[in-house]
Amino acid sequence: MTEIERFCHFIREGSEAWGYLIGEEEIKLIKGDPFGEYEVEDPIIALADVKLLPPAKPSKIVAIGLNYRDHAEEVKLKLPEEPLMFLKPSTAVIGPGDSIVIPPMSQRVDYEGELGVVIGKEAKNVSEEDAENYIAGYVCFNDVTARDLQYKDKQWTRAKSFDTFAPMGPFLVKGIEPSDLELTTKLNGTVVQSTRTSQLIFPVKALIAFISQVMTLLPGDVIATGTTSGIGPMQPGDEVTVTIEEVGSLTNPVVKA
Ligand code: MG
Numbered sequence: 001m002t003e004i005e006r007f008c009h010f011i012r013e014g015s016e017a018w019g020y021l022i023g024e025e026e027i028k029l030i031k032g033d034p035f036g037e038y039e040v041e042d043p044i045i046a047l048a049d050v051k052l053l054p055p056a057k058p059s060k061i062v063a064i065g066l067n068y069r070d071h072a073e074e075v076k077l078k079l080p081e082e083p084l085m086f087l088k089p090s091t092a093v094i095g096p097g098d099s100i101v102i103p104p105m106s107q108r109v110d111y112e113g114e115l116g117v118v119i120g121k122e123a124k125n126v127s128e129e130d131a132e133n134y135i136a137g138y139v140c141f142n143d144v145t146a147r148d149l150q151y152k153d154k155q156w157t158r159a160k161s162f163d164t165f166a167p168m169g170p171f172l173v174k175g176i177e178p179s180d181l182e183l184t185t186k187l188n189g190t191v192v193q194s195t196r197t198s199q200l201i202f203p204v205k206a207l208i209a210f211i212s213q214v215m216t217l218l219p220g221d222v223i224a225t226g227t228t229s230g231i232g233p234m235q236p237g238d239e240v241t242v243t244i245e246e247v248g249s250l251t252n253p254v255v256k257a
Contacts, residue, residue, distance in 0.1 A: 004246065006171040007034040007137065009095075010050035019045065021171065034172055035120060035136055035219045054095040055139055055172035056118045056220045061088040062211050063114075063143055063160065067201050067226025074229045083202045083210050086156050088143070088224070092166035099255045101164045102236055106146035109234055109254075112227035113185030113193050113242035115178060116141030116168055117204050123217040131205035134217070137174040140242040140250035141224045142167040142185075147233070167242075167252045168222065178204050182245040185230065188238055195228035197244075 006021040018034065019027035027045045032038030065084040066072040072079050094100070102109050120136030143160070144167065150159035178197055185193035197203075202210065207223055217223075234240055236256040243249040 003175050005174040006248070007055060007174070008047075008171050009033075009053040009055045011053060012045060012050050016053065021047070034174070052096045052170055054093050054168050055170070056136070056168065056222060058090050058093065058220050058222045059218045060090065061092070061166055061222045061224055062215075062217070063088055063224035064202065064207060064226040065156075068195060068199050068228040069201065070195075070199075070229035071227055071231065074231065079201065083207055085211065085214070086160060088160050088166050092161055092163055094164050094167050094252065096167070096170035096250055096252070098167065098252060099164065100142075100144055100167060100234065100240070100252050101162070101255055101257050102234070103146065103162045104257055106149055106159075106162075108147045110145045110147045110231045111185055111187065111192070111234055111240045111242075112143035112145055112231055113183060114141045114143050114227050115181065115183060115197050115204075115225045115244055115247070117178070117208070117223040117225065118172055119217045119219055119221040119223070121219055123208060123212045126208055126212040128205045128209040131208040134208060134212075135204075136219065137172040138176060138178055138244070138247050139168045139172060139222070140170070140244050140247055141222065142240065142242050142250065142252065143224050143227060145231075147231075167250060169250050170248050173247050176246045181247065183228070184243050186241045186243070187232065187234065192232055193228050193230035197225070199228065200225060
């Protein structure tokens, strides 16, 4: 079994840096980043002393709609025969602890807790068998959605793309097996979504194979694998947490624009 490694991206002394976690409270600094070659540096920093950043800088986020049967049922939509893809822009990305901002244009903004797959190297026409080699690691992802605008518009771009609508983190976790992990979303401490990734209709490797037939995936790109049932709205003052077994917990407060 491969060892689990948790990389983090953060602000230290005013500039961006990468490191990996030692235990739960300390970071070992690295020179470079987990997407390429890196050297381990001497300093050990307290996790509490840094401001965590999103653990990837995607050129695009490829999100998958209706990839859990129970969610398709709750929104009364037919299960897709192939993965249903949409894009979220890189400008929507925020990190752990950053605020999700409710835009004035929407009266209903929902959480969607999802497993995020971060791409590690350029991927085009990758086979399922080979997909593993293109994965940098996993993150908790919240596919924040302006539900009223999603139903109003035929295309989902507006509903899915507001700034702050792509929280991810807290860490980039390598070396885990993603096929049967517990995933929960909590709103103000109450569990509102609960599933296992074994319930995904199109699992991680199938998604990489499918998406890479359409577009070239670049290092840092994120695949948001879809949400389960229990979607619901967030209000200013709320706090939302996506927790995935072995991946971690991503918490974000919700504020008014
Ligand atoms: Mg989603």
